Each structure stands twice: as C-alpha cells, then as structure tokens.
Amino acid sequence: MESEQTQDAINSDTGWAGISNARFSELLASIYQGPMESVPWAGALELIRRYLNANYVTLTLRPAANQRRGLIVGASEAGPSLPGEASYNDYFYSVDPFVGLPADRVVTAEEVFGDTGWLASELYKQFLQPADVRHILGADLRTESSVECRFRICRSHAAPRFNARDRGFCAMLLPHLRRAVELHFRLDVVESERTLYANTIDRMQVGMLTLDAEGAIIKSNRVAENILAEGNGLRVAHGRVEATDARENRWLQRLVRHAVVGHFGSAAPIVEALPIARARGKPRLGVLVRTIPLSEWSEDNKHRPAVALFLRDPDRNPEGEQETLRKLFDLTPAETSLAVMLTHGLTLEEAAEESSISKNTARTHLRAIFSKTGVTRQATLVRVLLGTAIPVG
Numbered sequence: 381m382e383s384e385q386t387q388d389a390i391n392s393d394t395g396w397a398g399i400s401n402a403r404f405s406e407l408l409a410s411i412y413q414g415p416m417e418s419v420p421w422a423g424a425l426e427l428i429r430r431y432l433n434a435n436y437v438t439l440t441l442r443p444a445a446n447q448r449r450g451l452i453v454g455a456s457e458a459g460p461s462l463p464g465e466a467s468y469n470d471y472f473y474s475v476d477p478f479v480g481l482p483a484d485r486v487v488t489a490e491e492v493f494g495d496t497g498w499l500a501s502e503l504y505k506q507f508l509q510p511a512d513v514r515h516i517l518g519a520d521l522r523t524e525s526s527v528e529c530r531f532r533i534c535r536s537h538a539a540p541r542f543n544a545r546d547r548g549f550c551a552m553l554l555p556h557l558r559r560a561v562e563l564h565f566r567l568d569v570v571e572s573e574r575t576l577y578a579n580t581i582d583r584m585q586v587g588m589l590t591l592d593a594e595g596a597i598i599k600s601n602r603v604a605e606n607i608l609a610e611g612n613g614l615r616v617a618h619g620r621v622e623a624t625d626a627r628e629n630r631w632l633q634r635l636v637r638h639a640v641v642g643h644f645g646s647a648a649p650i651v652e653a654l655p656i657a658r659a660r661g662k663p664r665l666g667v668l669v670r671t672i673p674l675s676e677w678s679e680d681n682k683h684r685p686a687v688a689l690f691l692r693d694p695d696r697n698p699e700g701e702q703e704t705l706r707k708l709f710d711l712t713p714a715e716t717s718l719a720v721m722l723t724h725g726l727t728l729e730e731a732a733e734e735s736s737i738s739k740n741t742a743r744t745h746l747r748a749i750f751s752k753t754g755v756t757r758q759a760t761l762v763r764v765l766l767g768t769a770i771p772v773g
Contacts, residue, residue, distance in 0.1 A: 398545050411556050415564035425455040440530040444473035447672040474505045486550045517542040523562040525655045570697040583699040587691030593640050593682045597618050613658035635669040642671035643686035649673050666692040709752045718745045723765045
C-alpha cells in the first residue's frame with residue numbers, strides 16, 4: 381500500500397518525459413514570457429539547454445539567405461552569445477542539410493542522414509565538429525501566420541545521443557513554442573506599425589501625449605516634450621499637463637475629464653479642440669483632446685492610456701518639408717524654397733524679400749510652380765501644397 385502511494389506521488393509530480401510539473405510550469409512560463417524579453421526566449425532556451433545537457437540550443441527566427449543575414453537566438457555554455465553565428469550566416473547556412481524538416485516533428489540528424497551521411501556532411505566537418513557539436517535534435521515550426529522557424533538542440537561529442545525521453549520532452553514543448561512565436565510575430569507587427577506612425581507624427585511636428593484615467597502623463601513624444609519644456613501656454617505640474625492661463629486650464633481639465641468618462645464607456649468618446657494662448661507674441665497652440673476608448677475585451681486598469689492630447693505649434697514646420705515638395709512636384713531648389721514660404725503664410729513680395737530675389741524672379745518661379753502643380757491661383761496652390769506635402773519618411 382505504501383509503495384503504491386509513493387508511486388502515485390511520483391506520477392503526480394513527473395510527466396512521462398521525466399520532468400517535474402514544477403519545472404515544466406517554470407519552463408512554459410519562460411516560453412510565453414519570451415516574446416517580451418529584450419533577447420527573445422533567452423531564458424527559456426537556457427532552461428532547455430540545462431535540462432537536456434546540451435551545449436547549444438537555438439531558435440532561428442529568420443533563416444539566412446542571399447543578401448540577408450539570419451536571426452538566431454540561443455543559449456550556450458558561454459551564455460546567450462553563439463560562437464560561429466557570423467560564419468554560419470555568411471556561408472554555412474548554404475550547406476546546412478538539416479533544414480526543411482517535417483512540420484512540428486522532432487527528429488535527429490542521424491535519423492535523417494544516418495551516421496555516415498551526417499558525419500560526412502560539409503556542415504559537420506567544417507563547422508560543427510570544430511565547435512564540438514556531434515548530435516543535433518531539431519524541429520521546424522510553422523505558425524498560423526505562416527511564420528517558419530527552426531528549433532535546434534546540440535550535444536557535444538562526449539555527450540550521449542538523444543533518446544526517446546529527450547524527444548518526448550521536446551515534442552511537449554513544440555505547441556507552446558509555436559504559439560509563443562506566433563505571439564512574437566503579432567507583437568512585432570504591431571510595434572513596427574506603432575513606430576512608423578510615431579515617426580510620422582514626429583516628422584509632422586505634432587506633439588502627442590497619452591494620459592491615464594487620472595490625467596497623469598504616461599508617454600510623450602519628442603515634439604510634445606519640447607513644447608512643454610518651453611512652459612509657454614502649456615506646462616507639466618505634478619505629472620499632469622496644465623495650461624498656464626487659469627481659465628484655459630479649467631477648460632482643458634474639463635475636456636480631459638470628459639474624455640476619461642468616454643474611455644470607460646459612461647459617455648460617448650470625445651474629440652475636442654481648443655486654442656491655448658502664449659506669451660511673447662507667439663501664435664496660439666492648437667490642442668486636440670481625444671478619448672482612447674476601451675475595447676470590448678480590455679482589462680480594467682486605471683493606468684492604461686485613456687486620453688490622447690495632440691499639440692500643434694504653428695512655429696514648428698514639418699521635417700523634410702522641402703525635400704518632400706521637391707520630389708512630389710519636380711521643383712527646383714529655388715522653386716521649392718518659394719513654395720514652402722507661401723505655405724507658411726508669406727506673400728509673394730515677402731517671400732522674394734526673404735530669399736533676396738527680385739519680385740520679377742519670384743513671379744517667374746511662381747509661374748513654373750503653377751505649371752508643375754497644375755494650378756493657376758496662389759490660394760489654390762497653397763491648399764494643394766498643404767494637402768499633399770506630408771513628410772512621412
């Protein structure tokens with residue numbers, strides 16, 4: 381009876397691949413944490429390496445190809461750095477026969493090529509043998525978004541071959557690795573899009589701040605930080621945005637509160653604009669207050685983004701504005717300079733004086749700009765230039 385109870389205790393704490401439930405739970409947590417690590421899956425791959433007594437464990441997220449370096453993350457006895465990665469990406473990937481494995485199936489190199497074929501391969505003789513790699517266990521993963529990656533575990537010449545328990549252990553990991561890689565792919569796409577939009581907003585010289593449900597600043601871009609640092613019209617006080625004018629500040633704070641109510645769904649989301657006066661003869665700032673609504677499945681967290689503030693300073697011109705106009709309409713440098721001045725509100729006479737050219741020369745440039753943009757009136761030209769010359773690079 382006592383023997384049966386002892387065996388039941390062992391079975392309840394140990395999977396059929398020989399790993400305890402506690403260690404397997406730790407490993408799974410590390411796998412799903414992997415997409416959020418600075419070096420993805422560095423922790424999980426090290427745990428796998430130690431458990432399987434391997435000298436290298438790698439996950440190839442982007443296979444090397446002509447004119448494109450591969451991206452390999454891994455763990456080794458020396459740490460997360462992988463000796464020989466550069467030479468593999470430069471050449472040895474092209475002679476690696478252990479690729480194109482059946483999807484989601486764990487196999488060894490000996491199974492695929494036999495001992496003789498594997499040891500005779502150029503990859504083994506020139507790359508793996510000098511790195512003390514004799515045995516390789518691997519699987520190729522394919523996610524629902526068609527992401528393909530390679531999972532490889534390597535052992536030294538002194539280590540034993542991979543056995544059925546090792547393969548069973550890896551087979552248990554594959555579904556979790558596949559899901560984690562899919563999560564990494566989707567997060568990477570979202571981050572790429574976020575970076576693109578953020579850079580575009582920056583180049584357009586639009587300040588952007590996100591506030592939480594209590595009105596505290598969560599994040600700000602470079603333009604917003606510069607505007608707030610001037611303290612002219614807007615400032616930061618106790619981690620919140622304030623207008624320097626008391627009446628305008630009451631108006632701003634009321635709009636922020638209304639936006640927060642819309643964030644929680646107690647009222648309709650708002651998009652409201654207000655002008656903010658500045659001292660020292662500066663034109664007014666434009667401020668747009670916008671609700672960031674919760675999605676249907678958003679968790680309840682008062683520190684998540686609830687309100688967006690967009691700040692526009694008329695004195696700040698979009699970056700790359702001249703180059704964008706020049707390329708869009710095939711303007712000369714002189715024509716581009718004149719066109720930009722007109723979009724900034726200068727008259728033709730003022731632009732000529734600013735450029736140190738005669739009014740007749742300015743008129744000649746203007747006629748050329750009309751011809752290239754297909755308009756015949758200066759007001760229409762300004763509207764066309766402002767509507768198309770958005771620097772998004």
